[in-house]
Amino acid sequence: MGEKEREKLRDSIRETKGILHQISQEYDQYNQDNMDELFDDENSDESTDGGKDSENTEKKSIEIDEEDQKDTGKSLKSSASLSDLKSIEMKIKNLKNEAYQRHIKAISQDIHMYLEKMLVLFTICYEQLDCIEGKDQCYACLEKSIFKPVWRYLLGLFRLANEPKELTLAYVMTERQTCLPADCSVKLKLQMIDCEEPYNIAVKHLKMFPNQQTLLDKLECLVKCSRLVCQCIEDYFKNQKIPTIGADDLLPILCYVIIKAGQPQILSECLILEEFIHEGYIMGEEGYCLTSIQTAVGYLVSQGMAT
Amino acid sequence: MNGNLLPVIKVKVVVVGDAGVGKTSLAVRFTDNSFIQHYKQTVGGNEFCSRALDFKDKTVVFNIWDTAGQERFRSLVPMYLRDAGIALAVYDISSHNKQYCTILFRNPLRILSWLLQLQQYGPRDLKCALIGNKIDLDDDLREVPTQEGQLLAEGHGLYFEETSAKSGDRIDKVFNDIGIALVERCKKEKRSSTVSICDSYVHRKKKTCC
Numbered sequence: 001m002g003e004k005e006r007e008k009l010r011d012s013i014r015e016t017k018g019i020l021h022q023i024s025q026e027y028d029q030y031n032q033d034n035m036d037e038l039f040d041d042e043n044s045d046e047s048t049d050g051g052k053d054s055e056n057t058e059k060k061s062i063e064i065d066e067e068d069q070k071d072t073g074k075s076l077k078s079s080a081s082l083s084d085l086k087s088i089e090m091k092i093k094n095l096k097n098e099a100y101q102r103h104i105k106a107i108s109q110d111i112h113m114y115l116e117k118m119l120v121l122f123t124i125c126y127e128q129l130d131c132i133e134g135k136d137q138c139y140a141c142l143e144k145s146i147f148k149p150v151w152r153y154l155l156g157l158f159r160l161a162n163e164p165k166e167l168t169l170a171y172v173m174t175e176r177q178t179c180l181p182a183d184c185s186v187k188l189k190l191q192m193i194d195c196e197e198p199y200n201i202a203v204k205h206l207k208m209f210p211n212q213q214t215l216l217d218k219l220e221c222l223v224k225c226s227r228l229v230c231q232c233i234e235d236y237f238k239n240q241k242i243p244t245i246g247a248d249d250l251l252p253i254l255c256y257v258i259i260k261a262g263q264p265q266i267l268s269e270c271l272i273l274e275e276f277i278h279e280g281y282i283m284g285e286e287g288y289c290l291t292s293i294q295t296a297v298g299y300l301v302s303q304g305m306a307t
Numbered sequence: 308m309n310g311n312l313l314p315v316i317k318v319k320v321v322v323v324g325d326a327g328v329g330k331t332s333l334a335v336r337f338t339d340n341s342f343i344q345h346y347k348q349t350v351g352g353n354e355f356c357s358r359a360l361d362f363k364d365k366t367v368v369f370n371i372w373d374t375a376g377q378e379r380f381r382s383l384v385p386m387y388l389r390d391a392g393i394a395l396a397v398y399d400i401s402s403h404n405k406q407y408c409t410i411l412f413r414n415p416l417r418i419l420s421w422l423l424q425l426q427q428y429g430p431r432d433l434k435c436a437l438i439g440n441k442i443d444l445d446d447d448l449r450e451v452p453t454q455e456g457q458l459l460a461e462g463h464g465l466y467f468e469e470t471s472a473k474s475g476d477r478i479d480k481v482f483n484d485i486g487i488a489l490v491e492r493c494k495k496e497k498r499s500s501t502v503s504i505c506d507s508y509v510h511r512k513k514k515t516c517c
Contacts, residue, residue, distance in 0.1 A: 185377075246331025247373040251380055282390065283319055285355040288372055295375070295383045302382070 018089050100161035107157065108275050111146070115276075118142050132280070139278050144214045147276070158268040168304035169297065170264040177262065184256040187249055192236055199257055202228035206261035215273055219286050222270075226289045229253050247292065254296040267301070270294050313366040315359075316493060320369050320485075321387050323421050324397035326376035329440040332472035333397060334371040337482055360486050365493065367486045385428035393434050393485055396421045400439040400456070400469060401448040422463060436466040436485060443471035 122138045123130040129138055147154070159166060176183065181191040181198055192198035206225045212218040229250065234242050243249075258266065273290055274282075281287055322330040338356035356371040374380075374387050388394070398418040418437070425435050437460040439451060453469060460467030466484065470477045 185379075244331055244335055246334070247375040248326050248331065248377065251375040251377075283317055283370055284357070288355050288370075291372075291386050291389075295380065295386050298383045298386070299380055 015085050015089070018085060018092060021092065022088055097161070100157065103157060104161055107154070111150070111154075111276065115139070115142060115146060118146070136278065136280060140216060143216060147215060148213070154272060155265070155268060158272055159265060162268050162271065165301050166264045166267050168301050169267055172300050172304040173259050173262045173264060176259050179256070179259060181253065181256050184252045184259070186252040186256060189243060190233060190249055190253065192232075195236065199229060199232050199253060199260075202226075202232060202257045203260040206257055206266075207263060209261070210263055210265055210269065215276055216281075218269060219273055219277060219281065219290065222273075222293050223286055223289045225257065226250070226254070226292065229257065250292060251296055251299070254292055255300055258293070258296055258300065266293070267297050270297065313361060313364060315366045315368055316489060317368045317370060318392040318489060319372060319390055320393045320395060321372045321374060321391040322395045322397060323374050323384060323387075323425065324376055324395075324438075325399070325417055325421075328376065328397045328399040329472045330376065330397050331373050333395070333438070333440060333470065333478060334373050336472045336475050337369075337478050338371065358482075360482060362486055362490045365490045367489055369482060369486075381424075384424060388425070388429045388433070391430060391433055392489070393436065394425050394429060395436050395438050395481075396425060396465075397438045397440050398451070398456075399441055400451045401441050401444045419459070422459075422465075434466075434485070434488070435463070436468070436481065437463075438481065439467075439469040440472055442469045442476060443474045 119135060119138050119142070122142075123134070128134060182188075182193075197203075202225050205221065205228055209218060209221050209225075212221050230245055233245060237243065270290060270293060274294070277286070277290070282290070322334055324330050334356045338358040356373070357368060358371075359366050359368045372387055372391070374384055396418055398421075422435065422437070425433065429435075437456060439453070439456045456469065457467055459465075466481075466488070468477055468481050468484070470481060472478060
């Protein structure tokens with residue numbers, strides 16, 4: 001019961017915050033636009049009262065930048081009846097999301113630009129680097145020093161933007177922590193029923209994924225993980241004919257491995273990899289492994305959403 | 308061989324189709340056959356296939372991306388299509404594999420839905436080919452006549468071939484034909500491999516997939 005009450009309270013607090021926020025936005029809007037035709041007593045009272053309280057709320061939601069507030073101000077009517085609350089909440093959520101996406105886009109562009117600039121500088125200093133292999137080398141060297149200082153913030157931003165998905169993934173992972181390959185619809189032949197912990201080495205390796213320092217190391221980790229899955233199968237079928245592993249078989253196993261590894265942030269990290277890993281890698285095996293993992297993660301999230 | 312001296316075109320080949328039609332076998336058959344020149348990247352795993360073929364004045368490296376055909380992964384297939392140059396839509400010409408045959412849809416209809424998905428989510432310049440697999444099976448097991456596949460391919464302006472991944476029949480022909488077409492296209496557009504990489508980069512910027 002206590003849990004339920006608390007949850008109710010939390011919900012109502014959130015709703016109040018929503019109202020306050022909206023009122024403050026309207027107040028701001030009113031001040032900015034000086035729209036006389038909206039002036040009537042009831043409205044102005046409400047706005048001034050809310051205006052004071054809302055300062056706190058506004059501080060809390062700094063993620064929403066000014067531009068968004070203007071947007072809501074325009075689109076929202078001043079009467080905040082209870083039925084509107086849900087839609088207002090949704091709107092705020094959407095705006096927040098849009099803001100995150102905008103930030104991600106802008107920041108990603110910045111990083112890409114700096115990377116490009118550094119590459120050009122390298123090639124100016126040393127002309128021989130101006131070839132595909134040379135650029136690859138440069139990139140590998142630059143990557144560590146560029147991403148290390150910003151990594152924390154970059155990951156934070158991506159995680160915030162993908163919070164609902166990560167939560168769903170975490171939920172699915174927790175719920176199925178004790179599952180067997182069979183629960184992930186792995187082919188009977190590859191379930192390794194008589195194994196105590198099937199695909200254990202792959203799971204262990206994937207668990208280390210967030211600890212890897214550089215993007216390339218992370219990518220390497222994913223590749224290694226896929227290979228370890230294959231190696232598990234090879235070891236299992238040591239004295240028999242080793243079955244060919246295609247994507248049909250690999251994806252369910254990867255789902256299982258991801259669940260067991262229990263690292264929901266893999267979702268955001270993969271997105272960062274996708275954004276910043278050099279094109280040359282994306283075409284080859286590395287890109288294939290990344291896409292496979294992302295597909296498996298996407299599948300798990302969609303499963304979680306459905307329930 | 309003078310293979311290393313030729314300019315290289317790398318192309319991503321995505322293989323789609325229902326589970327059990329032989330996508331993986333097709334990819335593995337192509338990369339394991341030492342035909343003209345052969346190299347395999349993977350050491351530990353065998354899920355990623357890659358092979359280079361030499362043509363008149365270019366070497367084409369086919370990076371083959373196998374996809375999962377199960378219905379539940381279906382909506383996630385577009386992720387694989389990013390920057391793909393070629394898509395092979397594979398179907399099973401037989402009714403041999405009962406397990407994967409749905410009662411409602413006959414194979415040609417199933418393959419149609421794959422083709423539509425490729426058109427909808429694939430890059431604009433994606434070249435699709437229709438492949439009917441398992442011609443090694445007896446004629447009385449054949450469910451889809453050759454003409455039917457041919458008609459479907461013509462209707463969509465696709466390359467069409469029937470193959471057998473099991474015996475290796477006509478697999479190399481498919482990739483040879485595709486490679487020749489690719490080299491021709493590159494000649495027409497006067498693109499070197501570096502430019503095509505840049506192009507795909509620009510393309511990605513414009514159209515990021517989910």
